[in-house]
Amino acid sequence: GEDVEQSLFLSVREGDSSVINCTYTDSSSTYLYWYKQEPGAGLQLLTYIFSNMDMKQDQRLTVLLNKKDKHLSLRIADTQTGDSAIYFCAETSPRSSNTGKLIFGQGTTLQVKP
Amino acid sequence: NAGVTQTPKFQVLKTGQSMTLQCAQDMNHEYMSWYRQDPGMGLRLIHYSVGAGITDQGEVPNGYNVSRSTTEDFPLRLLSAAPSQTSVYFCASRRNPGANEAFFGQGTRLTVV
Numbered sequence: 185g186e187d188v189e190q191s192l193f194l195s196v197r198e199g200d201s202s203v204i205n206c207t208y209t210d211s212s213s214t215y216l217y218w219y220k221q222e223p224g225a226g227l228q229l230l231t232y233i234f235s236n237m238d239m240k241q242d243q244r245l246t247v248l249l250n251k252k253d254k255h256l257s258l259r260i261a262d263t264q265t266g267d268s269a270i271y272f273c274a275e276t277s278p279r280s281s282n283t284g285k286l287i288f289g290q291g292t293t294l295q296v297k298p
Numbered sequence: 299n300a301g302v303t304q305t306p307k308f309q310v311l312k313t314g315q316s317m318t319l320q321c322a323q324d325m326n327h328e329y330m331s332w333y334r335q336d337p338g339m340g341l342r343l344i345h346y347s348v349g350a351g352i353t354d355q356g357e358v359p360n361g362y363n364v365s366r367s368t369t370e371d372f373p374l375r376l377l378s379a380a381p382s383q384t385s386v387y388f389c390a391s392r393r394n395p396g397a398n399e400a401f402f403g404q405g406t407r408l409t410v411v
Contacts, residue, residue: 188340192338215398219402224404224405225404225405226302226388226402226403226404226405227341227388227390227400227402228402229399229400232398232399272340272341276396281395281396282348282395283343283346283354283356283395284329284331284346284348284392284394284395284396284400285331285343285346285356285357286341286343286400288333288340288341288342289340290338290339290340291340
């Protein structure tokens with residue numbers, strides 16, 4: 185089946201690195217995404233990784249994909265208070281290519297303490 | 299530079315009332331969808347549309363109707379609101395179902411009492 189799991193809460197100090205983890209069950213997943221939701225706002229696509237990649241870096245963001253363990257992580261370097269938000273992991277697969285359905289995790293609330 | 303616009307932002311309904319959540323996009327996207335967000339459950343797909351005149355059910359369609367008479371608009375109708383439909387509703391659009399980036403509206407927070 186299709187399932188995406190995340191831990192619900194992470195607290196870090198400003199300036200530290202944050203690592204948000206996600207596991208998924210669908211071995212045919214093609215794209216994996218990280219979305220950010222700030223309070224009272226919609227979801228903003230932060231980054232995505234294709235399933236044949238191991239790593240993707242974009243400024244302070246590093247995405248690591250371990251296909252064998254079906255594990256995805258998002259590392260935020262030098263975390264700032266403006267990074268406080270809910271972070272959603274999501275995936276799509278060939279099974280959902282016609283429906284366009286994104287399978288979302290529960291979301292991880294990142295709290296950044298000054 | 300509007301993107302995806304949802305109205306209203308907040309709504310309180312009594313059980314049994316009906317209402318329509320509006321969604322409009324100005325990017326000429328073929329694909330539009332509605333999700334609901336509940337605490338600890340992520341987002342779940344309610345209905346989706348791959349083009350004007352074409353709609354289909356997602357994983358939690360019961361109690362909701364949709365239509366797609368134009369490319370721009372994709373309203374979500376609650377026929378007879380129930381407390382279980384208290385949630386935050388998000389409309390999203392993509393160029394096509396397989397496109398990488400989905401654009402989300404700001405959400406509608408609905409409370410059914």
